[in-house]
Amino acid sequence: MIATLLLAVALVLIVEGLVLALAPSRIEEALAFLASLAPDTRRLIGLAALALGVFVLALARSLGA
Numbered sequence: 001m002i003a004t005l006l007l008a009v010a011l012v013l014i015v016e017g018l019v020l021a022l023a024p025s026r027i028e029e030a031l032a033f034l035a036s037l038a039p040d041t042r043r044l045i046g047l048a049a050l051a052l053g054v055f056v057l058a059l060a061r062s063l064g065a
Helices: 002-022 024-036 039-064
Strands: none
Touching: 002 024
């Protein structure tokens, strides 16, 4: 369980690091776009990302089991 959690955190750090290293100006544009959205819209985007993440995790676990 701890190893899986560490793996997940490591993968997030790798992806975030790659994005920041390869396209820092695009990150600024994305943050400016998110700042221009209404809080309710940002909340819905966050909930959709959360639901998608849970779905992908469940799919990965069922394929690996």
